[in-house]
Amino acid sequence: MDEEARKFLARFVEDYPPTLDEDSVLPLNPLSRTVSLEELYGESLEMGMRMLGNRLAPSVLGALLCQTAVSQLLQSDLTPFYCSQEAWADQEEEEKAVLLETVPVQRFFLNKLFALALEWHQKSFQPPSPPPKLRLCSIHAIRNTRRKMEDKHLALPEFNQLFNIQDGVDRAYYAVFDGHGGVDAANYAVTHLHVALSKQETLQSDAAAALKSAFKHTDDMFRVKAKRERLRTGTTGVVVLIQGQELTVSWLGDSQAVMVRKGQVVTIMEPHKPDREDEKQRIEDLGGCVTFKGCWRVNGTYAVSRAIGDFDQKPYVSGDADCVTVQLLGDEDYVLLACDGFFDSVEPSEVPDLVLEGLREPDDPEEGEENSLQQSVELKGLRVAQHLVGVAKEAGSSDNITVMVVFLRPPEQLLLSQNTTTAAAHTTGEDSASQDAPQQ
Incomplete structure (x- = not known):
């Protein structure tokens, strides 16, 4: 693993708890209070990239961490995070979509991100693809x-x-x-x-x-x-x-x-x-x-x-x-x-x-x-x-x-x-x- 990535993961797992409990405040504010299933992909990537960027994560490592964590998120059972029926009662029938409570579902996402960072740190994770072309x-x-x-x-x-x-x-x-x-x-x-x-x-x-x-x-x-x-x-x-x-x-x-x-x-x-x-x-x-x-x-x-x-x-x-x-x-x-x-x-x-x-x-x-x-x-x-x-x-x-x-x-x-x-x-x-x- 790249030395810069190794040092970042070591600092990152030391600075953050293994999991955020249900009462934990998110380390940064989400973009919205509710999110549709389709919007969850982009908003989770945004939150992960923003947090890792604020921590000066190597860019490729940050992208790979977020991509893998979001993939795990979208394969999970998300029904515990669904809003009540009243939350989308005003939507027109053809536009009705399941809405999720953003704070708990993003806490769930960040816990996956933290667990993944710990796993990669312990296993000296190697990036699976060539690095992007560098342009200033x-x-x-x-x-x-x-x-x-x-x-x-x-x-x-x-x-x-x-x-x-x-x-x-x-x-x-x-x-x-x-x-x-x-x-x-x-x-x-x-x-x-x-x-x-x-x-x-x-x-x-x-x-x-x-x-x-x-x-x-x-x-x-x-x-x-x-x-x-x-x-x-x-x-x-x-x-x-x-x-x-x-x-x-x-x-x-x-x-x-x-x-x-x-x-x-x-x-x-x-x-x-x-x-x-x-x-x-x-x-x-x-x-x-x-x-x-x-x-x-x-x-x-x-x-x-x-x-x-x-x-x-x-x-x-x-x-x-x-x-x-x-x-x-x-x-x-x-x-x-x-x-x-x-x-x-x-x-x-x-x-x-x-x-x-x-x-x-x-x-x-x-x-x-x-x-x-x-x-x-x-x-x-x-x-x-x-x-x-x-x-x-x-x-x-x-x-x-x-x-x-x-x-x-x-x-x-x-x-x-x-x-x-x-x-x-x-x-x-x-x-x-x-x-x-x-x-x-």
């Missing part, structure tokens, strides 16, 4: 001047390990969700969309179709919860799935993904906005309208034309995601995901220069001088998203801002290629000037 990922998110933080994000390079997919194809999942009217829809999407994606039969053969179905299924699931709990929120979202040598982006609304290849922006998507001509036409064909009230809005309400949630304005606010698949050639620099709080004040064309600015920032004296050049650039790479968020804020954005930069090749290679290009251009400029100079 920089993430930064701020509430900014808004009263609440309604953005959510997820970086999951351990997608295969979390869902026990062993087909030999490397997969990584990255997502940014921008909630409005509250955080409920964004919370739901960040918890359940990747779970829905893992269950799609077309995942291996057609990632775009799988992502579209996952978005639609998540929207349908949230509709039931929103009706049950009288929620009136929505969320835009952008998801990037890297599967082998393919990168698929899927989105609803005005959160965006931008790819940079050889220092140049490659447009891979167009955000859904109410004033986009095809979106406006779609809404009007359905009998709705797009009006200007401070910004362009659907039926005078929402400033987005596609979203998970916003059920009072369906189908005008569509839940159908768009998808694009790009073949990775090996010369891609990175892909950036961000909410509209970033793109409202920063143009996609500005991204390459801003990322290079971040990579060229002076070294932090507190990090010491013992770091190699590669380590120094990697540390700056991890801070690139923070630099970009700061630029967006200084440019006037008052919204929540979330930025995620997934490097598709090491950042030191970006700097090296950029320096080479600059030097070549400088040399060419000198040669040209020499040729144009008058003869003496």
